[in-house]
Amino acid sequence: MDDFVSESDSDYASYWRDWFISSRGNEYFCEIDEDYLTDRFNLTGLNTEVQYYQYALDLVTDVFDLDCDDDMRESIEKSARHLYGLVHARYIVTTRGLAKMLDKYKKADFGKCPRVHCNSHPLLPMGLADMPGSRPVKLYCGRCEDIYNPKSSRHAAIDGAYFGASFHNIIFQVYPALIPTKSAERYVPRVYGFKMHAAAALVRWQNGHFDEMRRRLRKMDVDHGFKKDEPLFIDDRGDDLDLDDEEDDDIAAEMERFEAGRGIVIGGSGEAVDARE
Template identity: 40%
Template structure:
């Protein structure tokens, strides 16, 4: 088969892909999992999301693969707006879907492969992290990474910091580890002990000691 023929076949395959497939196959959206078509067909799952989209009916049809974006009949501004709204609604649906049994199963596979990233804490020994949001409301902050070993939150890689934290929410990471305790680290990380010439520094010798003493005085006053 000629290269020209193979290229045309690829173009056909791409045009046959649904919006959800194209979105999830993009490398920049690797944090997201596929939402089942059956889940998207349920109007109940879209409850409360209409306020986030001016073209809600169109967005729902796009997610359900009932209509595609017609570039010829739409202006560039209209296409950009609807595309942004579709991504927003999908992201908020995603936060709901990943706390279902099937959603957690799909995200657990990504977690075990370390797709979300590894903890930068040295003593965590590259422990895989989970995506987490600091708010369930969109536009409140980018996605962060939660390390189940040191139980701290870190910044994601720069290329993923454009992803809204609400697309994963404040519940998913902790729910996954509670429902699947086998995924939790068995040991807590060692703590770094500061030393001078081999001797441990006494806790009372702290750069924050004076500030803490001042705070205590203010509280008493």
């Protein structure tokens, strides 16, 4: 905005879109074709989403000629940026918009994946929601299929709704040749060059699994009877758990599979029997 303080109103209006695209922090946006902006069908419903809608549209389409004070101008400018972002989310899923975003993707204008095993694969901007003002923009990597925060605080302040929650998937549907080969490399924990014992990871998983199971049982007001350090399938009285609905049956099946792996089965009397004896 400071670049145009000394310019006349006509120059300011004529270069608004060029100024917006070239401004620092707006590198993720592509330029929307004027024909798309002037087609009222493409703007359906946005008049209720944007304050000073008509003035903002005039500014974006380079026909703004209202003589107003600085405060009013600033409000219209803010509305124009919001309007451009909302239209941008619609434009980038069109044929022309996808092609423009593809060019930026190939040049890695959106950044590169910070994950080491992705080998600096280009990222795509995405939103976690289509509702404006709900979540900021994130970056999606097609190789590891994970999302990341932008490095720059300027980019992190962009509304994710300006890109939408579907664009990053649509572009791979339209250009299937872009779908990258998934990275099979994974980090292997080591101590002095030796791999961490697999049993330790299994125990951690089992402990977490049983902690989650306890929470679910507690939420259903089921007296699980598990000891704190040595969880069992049966309660302290030796009675089977009262598992009568579908969710409880799933929990029981998980517990049976786990206990069977440890060599413990449930006898007819409801007591735990060591199957290895």
